[in-house]
Amino acid sequence: MARKGVSFIVATRSNCRLWLGDDHLLQVESAGGYSESYKRFYFRDIQAISAHRTSSWFVTNIILGVFTALFLLFTLSVSEPAGKITLAIIAGIFGFFLVINLVCGPTCRCFLKTAVHLEELPSLRRRRNAEKVLARLRPLIDGAQGSATSETLAPQYQALLTSARAAPAFPGQITRLAGPALGVYRGRSHAILFIALLAVAAAMMLNIFLPSTPVVLLELLVDGVLAIALIIALVKQHQTDLKPAVRVVTWIAAGVVGFGYIVGYVIMFLITAGGHNPDGTQWGYIRGVAELQPLETPWWLVILSITAAVNVALGVTGLLFLQKHWREKEAAA
Amino acid sequence: MPATAQPIACPKCKAVLGAEFFNQLAWLPCPSCEVQLRVDVFPALFREEKTVAAERVMAEGEASCFYHPEKKAAVVCEACGRFVCALCDVDFNGRHLCPSCLESGGKKGKISRLQNTRTRHDRIAIALAVLPMLIFYFTIITAPAALFYAIWHWKSPTSIVPNWRRLNLVIAMVMASLEIAGWVTFFIWLAIKK
Numbered sequence: 001m002a003r004k005g006v007s008f009i010v011a012t013r014s015n016c017r018l019w020l021g022d023d024h025l026l027q028v029e030s031a032g033g034y035s036e037s038y039k040r041f042y043f044r045d046i047q048a049i050s051a052h053r054t055s056s057w058f059v060t061n062i063i064l065g066v067f068t069a070l071f072l073l074f075t076l077s078v079s080e081p082a083g084k085i086t087l088a089i090i091a092g093i094f095g096f097f098l099v100i101n102l103v104c105g106p107t108c109r110c111f112l113k114t115a116v117h118l119e120e121l122p123s124l125r126r127r128r129n130a131e132k133v134l135a136r137l138r139p140l141i142d143g144a145q146g147s148a149t150s151e152t153l154a155p156q157y158q159a160l161l162t163s164a165r166a167a168p169a170f171p172g173q174i175t176r177l178a179g180p181a182l183g184v185y186r187g188r189s190h191a192i193l194f195i196a197l198l199a200v201a202a203a204m205m206l207n208i209f210l211p212s213t214p215v216v217l218l219e220l221l222v223d224g225v226l227a228i229a230l231i232i233a234l235v236k237q238h239q240t241d242l243k244p245a246v247r248v249v250t251w252i253a254a255g256v257v258g259f260g261y262i263v264g265y266v267i268m269f270l271i272t273a274g275g276h277n278p279d280g281t282q283w284g285y286i287r288g289v290a291e292l293q294p295l296e297t298p299w300w301l302v303i304l305s306i307t308a309a310v311n312v313a314l315g316v317t318g319l320l321f322l323q324k325h326w327r328e329k330e331a332a333a
Numbered sequence: 334m335p336a337t338a339q340p341i342a343c344p345k346c347k348a349v350l351g352a353e354f355f356n357q358l359a360w361l362p363c364p365s366c367e368v369q370l371r372v373d374v375f376p377a378l379f380r381e382e383k384t385v386a387a388e389r390v391m392a393e394g395e396a397s398c399f400y401h402p403e404k405k406a407a408v409v410c411e412a413c414g415r416f417v418c419a420l421c422d423v424d425f426n427g428r429h430l431c432p433s434c435l436e437s438g439g440k441k442g443k444i445s446r447l448q449n450t451r452t453r454h455d456r457i458a459i460a461l462a463v464l465p466m467l468i469f470y471f472t473i474i475t476a477p478a479a480l481f482y483a484i485w486h487w488k489s490p491t492s493i494v495p496n497w498r499r500l501n502l503v504i505a506m507v508m509a510s511l512e513i514a515g516w517v518t519f520f521i522w523l524a525i526k527k
Contacts, residue, residue: 157378
Protein backbone atom coordinates (compact mmCIF):
# COMPACT_ATOMS: atom_id res chain seq x y z
CA MET A 1 0.00 0.00 0.00
CA ALA A 2 1.45 3.32 -1.03
CA ARG A 3 0.15 5.02 2.13
CA LYS A 4 2.71 3.25 4.31
CA GLY A 5 6.04 5.02 4.27
CA VAL A 6 4.96 6.92 1.23
CA SER A 7 6.56 10.15 0.22
CA PHE A 8 5.55 12.62 -2.41
CA ILE A 9 8.36 12.65 -4.90
CA VAL A 10 7.41 14.80 -7.83
CA ALA A 11 5.37 17.75 -8.83
CA THR A 12 2.11 17.15 -10.60
CA ARG A 13 1.25 17.69 -14.22
CA SER A 14 -2.38 18.19 -15.08
CA ASN A 15 -4.03 15.18 -13.48
CA CYS A 16 -1.15 12.77 -12.94
CA ARG A 17 0.94 12.30 -9.83
CA LEU A 18 3.72 9.91 -8.90
CA TRP A 19 4.06 8.43 -5.44
CA LEU A 20 6.76 6.27 -4.00
CA GLY A 21 5.69 3.04 -2.30
CA ASP A 22 7.96 0.70 -0.38
CA ASP A 23 8.47 -1.64 -3.34
CA HIS A 24 6.75 0.14 -6.20
CA LEU A 25 6.10 3.40 -7.96
CA LEU A 26 2.46 4.44 -7.95
CA GLN A 27 1.01 6.59 -10.72
CA VAL A 28 -2.23 8.28 -9.72
CA GLU A 29 -4.39 9.60 -12.54
CA SER A 30 -7.23 11.80 -11.49
CA ALA A 31 -10.31 11.84 -13.72
CA GLY A 32 -11.96 15.22 -13.31
CA GLY A 33 -10.83 15.28 -9.67
CA TYR A 34 -13.68 13.01 -8.59
CA SER A 35 -12.12 9.61 -9.12
CA GLU A 36 -8.61 8.29 -9.24
CA SER A 37 -7.07 5.37 -11.09
CA TYR A 38 -3.83 3.75 -10.04
CA LYS A 39 -0.99 2.07 -11.87
CA ARG A 40 1.71 0.29 -9.93
CA PHE A 41 5.20 -0.27 -11.28
CA TYR A 42 7.09 -2.70 -9.08
CA PHE A 43 10.80 -1.99 -8.81
CA ARG A 44 11.62 -5.63 -9.61
CA ASP A 45 9.72 -5.39 -12.95
CA ILE A 46 11.07 -2.10 -14.30
CA GLN A 47 13.26 -2.86 -17.32
CA ALA A 48 14.15 0.66 -18.37
CA ILE A 49 13.29 4.32 -17.90
CA SER A 50 13.95 6.54 -20.88
CA ALA A 51 13.43 10.24 -21.36
CA HIS A 52 13.88 12.62 -24.24
CA ARG A 53 13.92 16.39 -24.40
CA THR A 54 10.98 18.15 -26.02
CA SER A 55 10.66 21.57 -27.56
CA SER A 56 7.60 22.58 -25.49
CA TRP A 57 9.67 24.78 -23.18
CA PHE A 58 11.22 26.67 -26.06
CA VAL A 59 7.93 27.03 -27.97
CA THR A 60 6.03 28.15 -24.84
CA ASN A 61 8.75 30.72 -24.09
CA ILE A 62 8.47 32.13 -27.60
CA ILE A 63 4.65 32.29 -27.50
CA LEU A 64 4.56 33.88 -24.06
CA GLY A 65 7.42 36.21 -24.95
CA VAL A 66 5.66 37.39 -28.11
CA PHE A 67 2.38 38.00 -26.24
CA THR A 68 4.19 39.83 -23.42
CA ALA A 69 6.04 42.03 -25.90
CA LEU A 70 2.87 42.68 -27.93
CA PHE A 71 0.83 43.74 -24.92
CA LEU A 72 3.70 45.86 -23.64
CA LEU A 73 3.77 47.62 -27.01
CA PHE A 74 -0.03 48.09 -26.89
CA THR A 75 0.35 49.48 -23.34
CA LEU A 76 2.88 52.02 -24.55
CA SER A 77 0.77 52.98 -27.57
CA VAL A 78 -2.46 53.62 -25.63
CA SER A 79 -2.95 57.04 -24.06
CA GLU A 80 -5.94 56.50 -21.70
CA PRO A 81 -5.05 55.46 -18.16
CA ALA A 82 -7.81 52.79 -18.01
CA GLY A 83 -6.67 51.13 -21.25
CA LYS A 84 -3.01 51.42 -20.20
CA ILE A 85 -3.72 49.69 -16.87
CA THR A 86 -5.81 46.92 -18.50
CA LEU A 87 -3.17 46.18 -21.14
CA ALA A 88 -0.35 46.38 -18.59
CA ILE A 89 -2.16 43.81 -16.43
CA ILE A 90 -2.56 41.46 -19.42
CA ALA A 91 1.12 41.94 -20.31
CA GLY A 92 1.97 41.26 -16.65
CA ILE A 93 0.00 38.01 -16.67
CA PHE A 94 1.83 36.79 -19.79
CA GLY A 95 5.12 37.96 -18.30
CA PHE A 96 4.39 36.11 -15.06
CA PHE A 97 3.77 32.84 -16.88
CA LEU A 98 6.88 33.43 -18.99
CA VAL A 99 9.01 33.79 -15.84
CA ILE A 100 7.39 30.69 -14.30
CA ASN A 101 8.12 28.69 -17.45
CA LEU A 102 11.71 29.96 -17.57
CA VAL A 103 12.27 29.03 -13.93
CA CYS A 104 10.73 25.55 -14.32
CA GLY A 105 13.29 24.75 -16.99
CA PRO A 106 13.43 22.56 -20.10
CA THR A 107 10.75 19.97 -20.76
CA CYS A 108 10.98 16.27 -21.50
CA ARG A 109 8.86 13.14 -21.89
CA CYS A 110 9.58 10.18 -19.72
CA PHE A 111 8.71 6.51 -20.35
CA LEU A 112 8.87 3.47 -18.15
CA LYS A 113 9.34 0.03 -19.75
CA THR A 114 8.34 -3.28 -18.25
CA ALA A 115 8.10 -6.73 -19.86
CA VAL A 116 4.53 -6.06 -20.94
CA HIS A 117 4.18 -2.35 -21.64
CA LEU A 118 5.75 1.01 -22.23
CA GLU A 119 4.04 3.59 -20.07
CA GLU A 120 4.50 7.33 -20.21
CA LEU A 121 5.03 9.13 -16.90
CA PRO A 122 3.24 12.42 -17.60
CA SER A 123 4.13 13.98 -14.27
CA LEU A 124 7.80 13.98 -15.25
CA ARG A 125 7.64 16.63 -17.93
CA ARG A 126 10.42 18.88 -16.66
CA ARG A 127 13.96 17.71 -17.20
CA ARG A 128 15.09 18.82 -13.75
CA ASN A 129 12.21 16.96 -12.13
CA ALA A 130 12.87 13.81 -14.16
CA GLU A 131 16.54 13.82 -13.16
CA LYS A 132 15.64 14.30 -9.51
CA VAL A 133 13.15 11.43 -9.59
CA LEU A 134 15.49 9.12 -11.53
CA ALA A 135 18.26 9.81 -9.00
CA ARG A 136 15.87 8.78 -6.27
CA LEU A 137 14.52 5.75 -8.07
CA ARG A 138 17.81 4.24 -9.27
CA PRO A 139 19.03 3.04 -5.85
CA LEU A 140 15.59 1.54 -5.11
CA ILE A 141 15.46 -0.35 -8.43
CA ASP A 142 19.10 -1.39 -8.02
CA GLY A 143 18.20 -2.64 -4.55
CA ALA A 144 15.42 -4.80 -6.02
CA GLN A 145 17.30 -6.06 -9.11
CA GLY A 146 21.00 -5.50 -8.48
CA SER A 147 23.03 -2.70 -10.01
CA ALA A 148 24.24 -2.71 -13.59
CA THR A 149 26.53 -0.49 -15.60
CA SER A 150 26.67 0.07 -19.33
CA GLU A 151 29.69 -2.30 -19.55
CA THR A 152 28.10 -5.14 -17.59
CA LEU A 153 24.90 -4.90 -19.61
CA ALA A 154 26.63 -4.75 -23.02
CA PRO A 155 27.20 -8.53 -23.61
CA GLN A 156 23.63 -9.43 -22.57
CA TYR A 157 22.24 -6.63 -24.69
CA GLN A 158 24.27 -7.77 -27.67
CA ALA A 159 22.72 -11.23 -27.30
CA LEU A 160 19.28 -9.64 -27.10
CA LEU A 161 19.93 -7.65 -30.27
CA THR A 162 21.07 -10.81 -32.02
CA SER A 163 17.98 -12.77 -30.94
CA ALA A 164 15.75 -9.85 -31.98
CA ARG A 165 17.65 -9.50 -35.28
CA ALA A 166 18.08 -5.80 -34.70
CA ALA A 167 21.05 -3.52 -35.03
CA PRO A 168 21.61 -0.27 -33.14
CA ALA A 169 21.14 2.92 -35.09
CA PHE A 170 24.28 4.69 -36.23
CA PRO A 171 24.93 8.44 -36.37
CA GLY A 172 23.25 10.04 -39.36
CA GLN A 173 20.91 7.12 -39.91
CA ILE A 174 17.76 8.28 -41.63
CA THR A 175 15.74 5.11 -41.97
CA ARG A 176 13.91 4.24 -38.81
CA LEU A 177 12.85 0.81 -37.71
CA ALA A 178 9.39 2.14 -36.98
CA GLY A 179 7.67 5.42 -37.60
CA PRO A 180 7.33 7.73 -34.61
CA ALA A 181 4.46 6.30 -32.61
CA LEU A 182 1.54 8.53 -31.79
CA GLY A 183 1.78 9.91 -28.28
CA VAL A 184 -1.00 9.44 -25.80
CA TYR A 185 -3.19 12.53 -25.69
CA ARG A 186 -3.58 13.78 -22.13
CA GLY A 187 -4.68 16.96 -20.49
CA ARG A 188 -7.69 19.18 -20.76
CA SER A 189 -6.60 21.74 -23.34
CA HIS A 190 -9.35 20.74 -25.80
CA ALA A 191 -12.00 20.73 -23.09
CA ILE A 192 -10.87 24.26 -22.13
CA LEU A 193 -10.95 25.30 -25.80
CA PHE A 194 -14.51 24.06 -26.34
CA ILE A 195 -15.69 25.61 -23.07
CA ALA A 196 -14.00 28.88 -24.14
CA LEU A 197 -15.96 28.73 -27.42
CA LEU A 198 -19.19 28.43 -25.43
CA ALA A 199 -18.05 31.25 -23.13
CA VAL A 200 -17.42 33.51 -26.15
CA ALA A 201 -20.91 32.69 -27.42
CA ALA A 202 -22.36 33.55 -23.99
CA ALA A 203 -20.44 36.85 -23.94
CA MET A 204 -21.79 37.68 -27.42
CA MET A 205 -25.36 36.96 -26.35
CA LEU A 206 -24.76 39.21 -23.35
CA ASN A 207 -23.51 41.89 -25.73
CA ILE A 208 -26.69 41.59 -27.80
CA PHE A 209 -29.03 42.12 -24.88
CA LEU A 210 -26.86 44.22 -22.52
CA PRO A 211 -24.43 46.21 -24.69
CA SER A 212 -22.00 48.11 -22.47
CA THR A 213 -18.27 48.76 -22.11
CA PRO A 214 -17.71 46.12 -19.36
CA VAL A 215 -19.48 43.51 -21.50
CA VAL A 216 -17.28 44.36 -24.51
CA LEU A 217 -14.19 44.14 -22.27
CA LEU A 218 -15.40 40.75 -21.00
CA GLU A 219 -15.90 39.59 -24.57
CA LEU A 220 -12.36 40.68 -25.49
CA LEU A 221 -10.97 38.89 -22.45
CA VAL A 222 -12.80 35.65 -23.27
CA ASP A 223 -11.63 36.02 -26.89
CA GLY A 224 -8.05 36.23 -25.62
CA VAL A 225 -8.51 33.10 -23.50
CA LEU A 226 -9.98 31.35 -26.55
CA ALA A 227 -6.99 32.30 -28.71
CA ILE A 228 -4.54 30.97 -26.10
CA ALA A 229 -6.57 27.79 -25.58
CA LEU A 230 -6.65 27.29 -29.33
CA ILE A 231 -2.87 27.58 -29.70
CA ILE A 232 -2.29 25.18 -26.79
CA ALA A 233 -4.84 22.70 -28.16
CA LEU A 234 -3.25 22.75 -31.62
CA VAL A 235 0.20 22.16 -30.12
CA LYS A 236 -1.10 19.42 -27.81
CA GLN A 237 -2.93 17.45 -30.47
CA HIS A 238 0.14 17.23 -32.69
CA GLN A 239 1.16 13.59 -33.23
CA THR A 240 -1.16 12.20 -30.60
CA ASP A 241 -3.85 9.55 -30.66
CA LEU A 242 -6.58 12.16 -30.24
CA LYS A 243 -9.72 11.32 -32.19
CA PRO A 244 -9.54 12.81 -35.74
CA ALA A 245 -13.00 14.35 -35.28
CA VAL A 246 -11.74 16.42 -32.32
CA ARG A 247 -8.74 17.54 -34.37
CA VAL A 248 -10.99 18.58 -37.24
CA VAL A 249 -13.26 20.58 -34.91
CA THR A 250 -10.14 22.23 -33.43
CA TRP A 251 -8.89 23.23 -36.88
CA ILE A 252 -12.35 24.54 -37.84
CA ALA A 253 -12.35 26.54 -34.61
CA ALA A 254 -8.92 27.92 -35.60
CA GLY A 255 -10.36 28.99 -38.95
CA VAL A 256 -13.39 30.59 -37.31
CA VAL A 257 -11.25 32.45 -34.76
CA GLY A 258 -8.87 33.63 -37.49
CA PHE A 259 -11.79 34.82 -39.62
CA GLY A 260 -13.26 36.49 -36.54
CA TYR A 261 -10.09 38.51 -36.05
CA ILE A 262 -10.22 39.68 -39.68
CA VAL A 263 -13.89 40.67 -39.23
CA GLY A 264 -12.90 42.44 -36.02
CA TYR A 265 -10.39 44.59 -37.90
CA VAL A 266 -13.01 45.42 -40.55
CA ILE A 267 -15.48 46.43 -37.83
CA MET A 268 -12.78 48.53 -36.18
CA PHE A 269 -12.33 50.33 -39.52
CA LEU A 270 -16.10 50.78 -39.92
CA ILE A 271 -16.49 52.13 -36.38
CA THR A 272 -13.66 54.59 -36.89
CA ALA A 273 -15.04 55.59 -40.29
CA GLY A 274 -18.56 55.90 -38.86
CA GLY A 275 -17.41 58.42 -36.28
CA HIS A 276 -17.97 56.13 -33.27
CA ASN A 277 -14.28 56.31 -32.39
CA PRO A 278 -13.35 59.98 -32.70
CA ASP A 279 -10.01 59.75 -30.89
CA GLY A 280 -8.96 56.64 -32.91
CA THR A 281 -7.64 54.73 -29.90
CA GLN A 282 -8.22 51.14 -28.70
CA TRP A 283 -10.26 52.42 -25.77
CA GLY A 284 -12.32 54.52 -28.16
CA TYR A 285 -12.92 51.40 -30.28
CA ILE A 286 -14.16 49.46 -27.23
CA ARG A 287 -16.54 52.31 -26.35
CA GLY A 288 -17.58 52.51 -30.00
CA VAL A 289 -18.46 48.80 -30.04
CA ALA A 290 -20.39 49.22 -26.80
CA GLU A 291 -22.37 52.07 -28.36
CA LEU A 292 -23.42 49.87 -31.29
CA GLN A 293 -26.76 48.71 -29.93
CA PRO A 294 -27.11 45.29 -31.64
CA LEU A 295 -30.90 45.29 -31.34
CA GLU A 296 -30.94 48.58 -33.24
CA THR A 297 -28.07 47.80 -35.64
CA PRO A 298 -29.12 44.88 -37.88
CA TRP A 299 -25.70 44.13 -39.43
CA TRP A 300 -24.06 43.99 -36.01
CA LEU A 301 -26.86 41.78 -34.67
CA VAL A 302 -26.41 39.40 -37.61
CA ILE A 303 -22.62 39.16 -37.09
CA LEU A 304 -22.98 38.57 -33.35
CA SER A 305 -25.78 36.01 -33.75
CA ILE A 306 -24.04 34.01 -36.48
CA THR A 307 -20.71 34.00 -34.64
CA ALA A 308 -22.39 32.97 -31.38
CA ALA A 309 -24.29 30.17 -33.14
CA VAL A 310 -21.13 28.88 -34.86
CA ASN A 311 -19.23 28.99 -31.56
CA VAL A 312 -22.01 27.08 -29.77
CA ALA A 313 -22.11 24.47 -32.55
CA LEU A 314 -18.33 24.03 -32.49
CA GLY A 315 -18.14 24.01 -28.68
CA VAL A 316 -20.92 21.45 -28.21
CA THR A 317 -19.72 19.24 -31.09
CA GLY A 318 -16.16 19.38 -29.80
CA LEU A 319 -17.19 18.47 -26.26
CA LEU A 320 -19.30 15.56 -27.51
CA PHE A 321 -16.47 14.22 -29.69
CA LEU A 322 -14.03 14.67 -26.83
CA GLN A 323 -16.32 12.77 -24.48
CA LYS A 324 -16.55 9.99 -27.05
CA HIS A 325 -12.76 9.95 -27.33
CA TRP A 326 -12.35 9.52 -23.54
CA ARG A 327 -15.06 6.84 -23.44
CA GLU A 328 -13.36 4.86 -26.19
CA LYS A 329 -10.02 5.22 -24.43
CA GLU A 330 -11.55 4.04 -21.19
CA ALA A 331 -13.19 1.08 -22.92
CA ALA A 332 -9.89 0.19 -24.60
CA ALA A 333 -8.07 0.36 -21.27
CA MET B 334 17.53 -14.62 -23.59
CA PRO B 335 13.85 -13.93 -22.77
CA ALA B 336 11.76 -14.46 -25.87
CA THR B 337 9.62 -11.40 -25.11
CA ALA B 338 12.50 -8.97 -24.49
CA GLN B 339 12.66 -6.13 -26.97
CA PRO B 340 15.69 -3.94 -27.68
CA ILE B 341 15.65 -0.47 -26.15
CA ALA B 342 14.58 2.16 -28.67
CA CYS B 343 14.69 5.93 -28.76
CA PRO B 344 11.36 7.01 -27.21
CA LYS B 345 10.92 9.60 -29.96
CA CYS B 346 11.99 8.02 -33.25
CA LYS B 347 11.97 4.35 -32.18
CA ALA B 348 15.44 3.73 -33.55
CA VAL B 349 17.19 0.90 -31.71
CA LEU B 350 19.84 2.17 -29.31
CA GLY B 351 23.22 0.66 -28.52
CA ALA B 352 24.36 -0.33 -25.02
CA GLU B 353 26.68 2.68 -24.89
CA PHE B 354 23.62 4.84 -24.17
CA PHE B 355 22.64 2.94 -21.05
CA ASN B 356 23.08 4.22 -17.50
CA GLN B 357 25.35 7.12 -18.48
CA LEU B 358 23.46 9.48 -16.11
CA ALA B 359 23.72 12.08 -18.87
CA TRP B 360 21.64 13.29 -21.83
CA LEU B 361 23.08 12.05 -25.11
CA PRO B 362 21.90 12.70 -28.68
CA CYS B 363 20.00 9.90 -30.38
CA PRO B 364 22.05 8.66 -33.36
CA SER B 365 18.97 8.75 -35.57
CA CYS B 366 16.85 11.79 -34.64
CA GLU B 367 19.45 13.60 -32.52
CA VAL B 368 17.02 14.37 -29.75
CA GLN B 369 18.70 14.57 -26.34
CA LEU B 370 17.84 11.44 -24.42
CA ARG B 371 18.68 9.59 -21.27
CA VAL B 372 18.22 5.86 -20.87
CA ASP B 373 18.44 3.93 -17.61
CA VAL B 374 18.34 0.16 -18.15
CA PHE B 375 17.97 -2.41 -15.39
CA PRO B 376 18.74 -6.15 -15.21
CA ALA B 377 15.01 -7.01 -15.41
CA LEU B 378 15.35 -6.51 -19.19
CA PHE B 379 17.37 -9.71 -19.39
CA ARG B 380 15.51 -11.69 -16.76
CA GLU B 381 14.17 -15.03 -17.82
CA GLU B 382 10.64 -15.54 -16.56
CA LYS B 383 10.25 -19.03 -15.14
CA THR B 384 7.37 -21.11 -16.46
CA VAL B 385 5.87 -23.60 -14.09
CA ALA B 386 4.25 -26.86 -15.02
CA ALA B 387 1.93 -28.62 -12.63
CA GLU B 388 2.75 -32.25 -11.85
CA ARG B 389 0.23 -35.01 -12.42
CA VAL B 390 -1.14 -36.99 -9.45
CA MET B 391 0.86 -40.18 -9.46
CA ALA B 392 -0.39 -42.18 -6.47
CA GLU B 393 -3.86 -42.83 -5.08
CA GLY B 394 -4.65 -40.62 -2.08
CA GLU B 395 -2.16 -37.90 -3.08
CA ALA B 396 -3.54 -34.39 -2.53
CA SER B 397 -4.78 -32.87 -5.76
CA CYS B 398 -5.51 -29.32 -6.92
CA PHE B 399 -9.02 -28.00 -6.16
CA TYR B 400 -9.30 -26.60 -9.70
CA HIS B 401 -7.43 -29.35 -11.55
CA PRO B 402 -8.14 -32.70 -9.86
CA GLU B 403 -5.64 -34.48 -12.10
CA LYS B 404 -2.80 -32.21 -10.95
CA LYS B 405 -0.77 -32.63 -7.78
CA ALA B 406 -1.34 -30.01 -5.04
CA ALA B 407 1.70 -27.85 -4.46
CA VAL B 408 0.59 -25.28 -1.87
CA VAL B 409 -2.39 -24.28 0.25
CA CYS B 410 -4.19 -21.01 -0.56
CA GLU B 411 -3.55 -18.71 2.40
CA ALA B 412 -6.97 -17.09 2.08
CA CYS B 413 -9.39 -20.01 1.59
CA GLY B 414 -7.25 -23.03 2.52
CA ARG B 415 -7.85 -24.87 -0.76
CA PHE B 416 -5.13 -27.09 -2.19
CA VAL B 417 -3.80 -25.66 -5.44
CA CYS B 418 -1.31 -26.90 -8.01
CA ALA B 419 1.79 -25.01 -9.11
CA LEU B 420 -0.19 -23.62 -12.04
CA CYS B 421 -2.96 -22.15 -9.87
CA ASP B 422 -0.60 -20.85 -7.18
CA VAL B 423 -0.30 -17.07 -7.41
CA ASP B 424 2.61 -15.66 -5.48
CA PHE B 425 1.34 -12.24 -4.50
CA ASN B 426 3.80 -10.28 -2.38
CA GLY B 427 4.95 -13.40 -0.58
CA ARG B 428 1.42 -14.77 -0.07
CA HIS B 429 0.21 -17.86 -1.88
CA LEU B 430 -3.31 -17.33 -3.18
CA CYS B 431 -5.61 -19.20 -5.52
CA PRO B 432 -6.98 -17.34 -8.61
CA SER B 433 -10.51 -17.00 -7.22
CA CYS B 434 -9.30 -15.49 -3.91
CA LEU B 435 -7.12 -13.12 -5.89
CA GLU B 436 -10.09 -12.08 -8.04
CA SER B 437 -12.52 -11.66 -5.14
CA GLY B 438 -9.84 -9.88 -3.09
CA GLY B 439 -9.46 -7.32 -5.83
CA LYS B 440 -13.18 -6.86 -6.38
CA LYS B 441 -14.11 -6.57 -2.71
CA GLY B 442 -11.17 -4.34 -1.90
CA LYS B 443 -9.62 -6.81 0.52
CA ILE B 444 -6.30 -6.68 -1.32
CA SER B 445 -5.48 -3.01 -1.51
CA ARG B 446 -2.70 -3.51 -4.08
CA LEU B 447 -5.19 -4.84 -6.60
CA GLN B 448 -7.40 -1.78 -6.40
CA ASN B 449 -6.98 0.44 -9.40
CA THR B 450 -9.76 2.99 -8.96
CA ARG B 451 -11.19 4.98 -6.09
CA THR B 452 -13.91 7.63 -5.95
CA ARG B 453 -13.11 10.92 -4.23
CA HIS B 454 -16.30 11.29 -2.22
CA ASP B 455 -14.82 14.25 -0.32
CA ARG B 456 -14.35 16.23 -3.52
CA ILE B 457 -17.83 15.35 -4.75
CA ALA B 458 -19.24 16.61 -1.43
CA ILE B 459 -17.24 19.85 -1.71
CA ALA B 460 -18.36 20.37 -5.31
CA LEU B 461 -21.95 19.72 -4.35
CA ALA B 462 -21.70 22.27 -1.56
CA VAL B 463 -19.73 25.00 -3.35
CA LEU B 464 -20.40 24.96 -7.11
CA PRO B 465 -24.18 25.53 -6.93
CA MET B 466 -23.48 28.78 -5.04
CA LEU B 467 -22.81 30.34 -8.45
CA ILE B 468 -26.54 30.06 -9.08
CA PHE B 469 -27.58 30.13 -5.47
CA TYR B 470 -31.21 29.06 -6.04
CA PHE B 471 -29.95 25.51 -6.56
CA THR B 472 -28.47 25.41 -3.06
CA ILE B 473 -31.94 24.82 -1.62
CA ILE B 474 -31.62 21.27 -3.01
CA THR B 475 -27.88 20.79 -3.20
CA ALA B 476 -27.03 21.95 0.34
CA PRO B 477 -29.02 19.17 2.08
CA ALA B 478 -27.76 16.74 -0.57
CA ALA B 479 -24.14 17.76 0.12
CA LEU B 480 -24.65 17.42 3.87
CA PHE B 481 -26.22 13.98 3.45
CA TYR B 482 -23.50 12.88 1.02
CA ALA B 483 -20.69 14.01 3.34
CA ILE B 484 -22.21 12.18 6.33
CA TRP B 485 -22.99 9.09 4.22
CA HIS B 486 -19.42 8.84 2.97
CA TRP B 487 -17.68 9.83 6.21
CA LYS B 488 -16.18 6.34 6.52
CA SER B 489 -16.08 5.37 2.84
CA PRO B 490 -12.66 4.45 1.47
CA THR B 491 -11.05 7.23 -0.50
CA SER B 492 -7.76 7.89 -2.30
CA ILE B 493 -5.02 5.46 -1.29
CA VAL B 494 -2.48 8.27 -1.22
CA PRO B 495 -2.41 10.84 1.62
CA ASN B 496 -5.17 13.38 1.20
CA TRP B 497 -7.36 15.88 3.03
CA ARG B 498 -10.47 13.69 2.97
CA ARG B 499 -11.79 14.41 6.45
CA LEU B 500 -11.02 18.14 6.18
CA ASN B 501 -12.77 18.29 2.80
CA LEU B 502 -15.82 16.51 4.22
CA VAL B 503 -15.88 18.90 7.21
CA ILE B 504 -15.64 21.91 4.87
CA ALA B 505 -18.46 20.47 2.73
CA MET B 506 -20.61 19.93 5.82
CA VAL B 507 -19.91 23.43 7.17
CA MET B 508 -20.67 25.03 3.80
CA ALA B 509 -23.84 22.99 3.36
CA SER B 510 -24.96 23.80 6.92
CA LEU B 511 -24.39 27.52 6.34
CA GLU B 512 -26.42 27.38 3.13
CA ILE B 513 -29.25 25.54 4.91
CA ALA B 514 -29.08 28.09 7.75
CA GLY B 515 -29.29 30.87 5.17
CA TRP B 516 -32.41 29.38 3.61
CA VAL B 517 -34.02 28.79 7.02
CA THR B 518 -33.33 32.43 7.96
CA PHE B 519 -34.76 33.57 4.65
CA PHE B 520 -38.01 31.61 5.14
CA ILE B 521 -38.35 32.82 8.75
CA TRP B 522 -37.84 36.39 7.52
CA LEU B 523 -40.52 35.84 4.86
CA ALA B 524 -42.93 34.47 7.47
CA ILE B 525 -42.31 37.38 9.83
CA LYS B 526 -42.67 39.88 6.98
CA LYS B 527 -46.11 38.48 6.13
